[in-house]
Amino acid sequence: MATYNAFQLLKIAKEQVKYSYSPYSNFAVGAALLGKDGNIYTGCNVENAAYGACICAERTAVVKAVSRGCREFTAIAIVSGKGGITVPCGTCRQFLAEFSPDLTIILEDASGKPITHKLTELLPNSFKL
Secondary structure (H helix, E strand, C coil), rough: CCCHHHHHHHHHHHHHCCCCCCCCCCCEEEEEECCCCCCCCEEECCCCCCCHHHHHHHHHHHHHHHCCCCCEEEEEEEEEECEEEECCHHHHHHHHHHHHCCCEEEEHHHHHHHEEEEHHHCCCCCCCC
16 A cells, blocks of 8 residues: 655645636635545535535545545645645535544645644534534
């Protein structure tokens, strides 16, 4: 099984930015989600004129993973085309917590260096049934 470091996951996430469909916000985002199965599931944000129909890069990656049978994740890298720190929105935080509450979130600072957080730091009291 391949192993990936933060720089590698950020690089893969950056590659996904080019696939973003973001004509309304002009805020392109890419994500690279590392499954416990060792596979990387990628995503980009996809906007829609009906804003409620938009989907973030993080959720795109999770949906791809789940649709391929992977439901546990170890890390996700998230970047925007504008550079600097791009944290997951509240909906994405809850969506990620559904599957992996102890997930490592990898962000990129303005100089391109990785910054890591645990999802539990960004969403300390996620909703659970």
